[in-house]
Amino acid sequence: MKKTNLAIIGGGPAGLSAAICAASSGAKITLIDDSLELGGQLIKQTHKFFGSKKQFAGIRGIEIAKNLLQEIKKYKNIELIGNATVTGYYEDGILTIVQGSNGDIFIKLLPDRIIVATGASENMLTFVNNDLPGVYGAGAVQTLMNLYGVVPGNNVLMVGAGNIGLIVSYQLLQAGIKVEAIVEALPRIGGYLVHASKIRRLGVPIYTSHSLKEVYGNDGVEKAVISEINKDFEFIPGTEKELKVDTVCLAVGLSPLSDLLWQAGCQMKYIAELGGYVALRDDHMKSSLDNIYIAGDVAGIEEASSAMLEGKIAGLNAAVSLGYRVDNFLELNRNLRKELEELRANPLSEKVKIGLEKALLKREVDQ
Ligand SMILES: Cc1cc2nc3c(=O)[nH]c(=O)nc-3n(C[C@H](O)[C@H](O)[C@H](O)COP(=O)(O)OP(=O)(O)OC[C@H]3O[C@@H](n4cnc5c(N)ncnc54)[C@H](O)[C@@H]3O)c2cc1C
Incomplete structure (x- = not known):
């Protein structure tokens, strides 16, 4: 003892x-x-x-x-x-x-x-197929890239536009990875606007009042479906967009x-x-x-x-x-x-x- x-x-x-x-x-x-x-x-x-x-x-x-x-x-x-x-x-x-x-x-x-x-x-998010390989927390993505020098994938959907989502998106872009989009459930960006502006200037769209509905693929993530949501955070039918991504990064608190x-x-x-x-x-x-x-x-x-x-x-x-x-x-x-x-x-x-x-x-x- x-x-x-x-x-x-x-x-x-x-x-x-x-x-x-x-x-x-x-x-x-x-x-x-x-x-x-x-x-x-x-x-x-x-x-x-x-x-x-x-x-x-x-x-x-x-x-x-x-x-x-x-x-x-x-x-x-x-x-x-x-x-x-x-x-x-x-x-x-x-x-x-x-x-x-x-x-x-x-x-x-x-x-x-x-x-x-x-x-x-890190918080998890409920969506269809959230256990597919290729779904990561933002902390895990940072650990892989910044500690071990390993990129998580080639095309990323970031979920969450708080400071963590914005900063990790920027780090992904710096590592040469394509960030297809950032979705944010709230009607506004939660992180500092200086971070959001840098990302927008690099051509990444930030969809507010949007969330991730489902991902699908065989051995890992191949596509993600995002959709607009109303003020009660319910998906609005007919607003779905399909994104071709192999990685989903969750920065949801x-x-x-x-x-x-x-x-x-x-x-x-x-x-x-x-x-x-x-x-x-x-x-x-x-x-x-x-x-x-x-x-x-x-x-x-x-x-x-x-x-x-x-x-x-x-x-x-x-x-x-x-x-x-x-x-x-x-x-x-x-x-x-x-x-x-x-x-x-x-x-x-x-x-x-x-x-x-x-x-x-x-x-x-x-x-
Ligand atoms: C992407 C990102 C960007 C950020 N940017 C900023 C910024 O610009 N400015 C800023 O001020 N803050 C920033 N933050 C927030 C900041 O990193 C955290 O608020 C801060 O690290 C919290 O410090 P902590 O010591 O409480 O916890 P942590 O830094 O999480 O440290 C806790 C430690 O305890 C260890 N541990 C946990 N449980 C056990 C156990 N049972 N036994 C032994 N060890 C254990 C963990 O492994 C870890 O090493 C950022 C965070 C992230 C994720």
């Missing part, structure tokens, strides 16, 4: 930032991530980030990951357990971890505090990966504005359980910039709750929360702010 002061589950921007902040207090940190490379979503992001300048806006995601990893390496009190999945949380406070490509290493870890920063999973928080018995709530079930939390990112903190997309689907700030807040507060000293703790805490507020002052964050209000546990005296 291994012991640690603080276990951080997930090595994306939230988990890495939490580890750096908490390690500065001297606490013993154990960071567990299931990938071969740390960085979470960042290591797939070849584009320059939007968001706050202070939180690396204008820098490519892969570069942000490198910066965070360099910081991590400075701390001898951070132990990394990579290629390892936290599979369970038990009543006695023990985390079970399965490590290695064959899952043949089993670790039991007893932490004093835990930060869950597991990120999100993310859901917080909250399984471990359910297992631990945190107070959970379905909050549509945050992407699904999330743990209630206070201003310090502490859940309803005193030993469990949350940060990043698992706390509500947002951005890497907010994930990093939430990670820092969770890391600081978890370390201090264990009795470790952080110079100027109160001021640091206040400044981080102010930065988060400024980041969310953007009109595009209105929905998230409504969700966060619903997720707040009002039990601590504001510091």
Whole structure:
């Protein structure tokens, strides 16, 4: 049985930032991530980030990951357990971890505090033949192309015109793949117009108020049928268009990966504005359980910039709750929360702010 002061589950921007902040207090940190490379979503992001300048806006995601990893390496009190999945949380406070490509290493870890920063999973869409080879999530397409240098196909239909759908479409075009069209169920484009304009200039049509009805093919996707939809999201007969594509890429939203928080018995709530079930939390990112903190997309689907700030807040507060000293703790805490507020002052964050209000546990005296 291994012991640690603080276990951080997930090595994306939230988990890495939490580890750096908490390690500065001297606490013993154990960071567990299931990938071969740390960085979470960042290591797939070849584009320059939007968001706050202070939180690396204008820098490519892969570069942000490198910066965070360099910081991590400075701390001898951070132990990394990579290629390892936290599979369970038990009543006695023990985390079970399965490590290695064959899952043949089993670790039991007893932490004093835990930060869950597991990120999100991609949403699926219901349509005829959605199990045919050639139907991918946008994250899978990014992993294939940007991590392994493999193109998913030759002709792609993108479903979803939020930032993820737009950015992945652009990356497909950069890789020399034809994007036949983007369909979006809402009557408007959800992502930044700067991304949409770039794609339109390259000749890709974006059909709003449209969805994917069915795909068909023998051994994989050969054709897709899209159709206009009404305000109740019902297909309008007679508006179908057939597209010759071998790949369908779904960018239809993310859901917080909250399984471990359910297992631990945190107070959970379905909050549509945050992407699904999330743990209630206070201003310090502490859940309803005193030993469990949350940060990043698992706390509500947002951005890497907010994930990093939430990670820092969770890391600081978890370390201090264990009795470790952080110079100027109160001021640091206040400044981080102010930065988060400024980041969310953007009109595009209105929905998230409504969700966060619903997720707040009002039990601590504001510091
Ligand atoms: C295409 C795309 C473009 C984006 N562009 C931007 C942008 O320009 N600007 C911006 O600010 N944001 C952007 N984002 C959003 C940003 O990437 C995410 O909000 C951010 O990565 C969330 O960070 P996180 O640390 O919460 O989760 P993640 O980055 O998802 O990291 C979570 C990590 O935890 C690991 N994990 C999960 N469960 C376990 C477990 N049980 N055991 C061990 N490890 C586990 C995962 O494998 C992963 O490595 C983009 C996202 C996408 C998909």
